[in-house]
Amino acid sequence: FGYYFYDFLNPTIYTICRNIGRIAMPIFVYSLVQGFFYTKNFKKYFTRITLVAIITQIIFISLKLLNLNVVAFKNYTTNIYEMGNILFSFSICLILMYIIHNKILVQKWDKNKNLLLKIFIVLGIMSIYAFIPIDYDYTVPILALMFYMLEKFKITIMLNRQSGAFNIQNVFSKSISEEKIKYTYKVLLGVIILFIFIYSRLNIYTLLSIIPIVLYNGMRKQNNSNVTLKTIIHRYGWYMFFPFHHFLLYLTAMILSR
Numbered sequence: 001f002g003y004y005f006y007d008f009l010n011p012t013i014y015t016i017c018r019n020i021g022r023i024a025m026p027i028f029v030y031s032l033v034q035g036f037f038y039t040k041n042f043k044k045y046f047t048r049i050t051l052v053a054i055i056t057q058i059i060f061i062s063l064k065l066l067n068l069n070v071v072a073f074k075n076y077t078t079n080i081y082e083m084g085n086i087l088f089s090f091s092i093c094l095i096l097m098y099i100i101h102n103k104i105l106v107q108k109w110d111k112n113k114n115l116l117l118k119i120f121i122v123l124g125i126m127s128i129y130a131f132i133p134i135d136y137d138y139t140v141p142i143l144a145l146m147f148y149m150l151e152k153f154k155i156t157i158m159l160n161r162q163s164g165a166f167n168i169q170n171v172f173s174k175s176i177s178e179e180k181i182k183y184t185y186k187v188l189l190g191v192i193i194l195f196i197f198i199y200s201r202l203n204i205y206t207l208l209s210i211i212p213i214v215l216y217n218g219m220r221k222q223n224n225s226n227v228t229l230k231t232i233i234h235r236y237g238w239y240m241f242f243p244f245h246h247f248l249l250y251l252t253a254m255i256l257s258r
Helices: 011-021 024-038 042-069 086-101 111-126 139-162 168-174 178-200 204-215 229-256
Strands: none
Touching: 024 042, 024 086, 024 139, 024 178, 024 204, 042 086, 042 229, 086 111, 086 139, 139 178, 178 204
């Protein structure tokens, strides 16, 4: 809202709007990683996000062309998402996590060859950012992979605690209380966000994202198995909100600029 209505807002209100917006990115990236670990169907999850990314970019391109070519709208200018929108980064993050998560990519190869293949593919995918400008640049995949490693470590420890097998890992895991594991996990979440803030020189208000992320209790809403209008809205409505609200704000700002 603050971005689109810059010309119509008091500078203080504009600044407040933008600072609130800075909180969003780490929350969405953390939610993406949670979705990766707990989705029932990775392909559908990946397809939904990629499809919405494409729809969003088409909307931006269409409105930009309208802005440039229709005389009535030429007073309004914005450069939002002339680069790739952030959902493309989310799709890239999912691919990276999928590659890293699978121990064996080529069945005929040993672990060392598979590891080298993973490194080669990951570096190749990350090189996309050098040629195609995408919102937040390398920051999003780096943050996602850090969240991924922490989540995987937590899951491994929790599984070891439940395991009846006797080995060093299980003994170590069982010697730590579940409360300490959860507390350490939340502290490390904060450390990761602090690191990415310093590394990427993000807005100071980005650090406020630590609060909702740390307060997340790990519980997911139970989806109703019956397909109703309500369940359809819950499954797909939130995805479509992203391109729709940009379309609405962009178009409204263009009309107001007349």
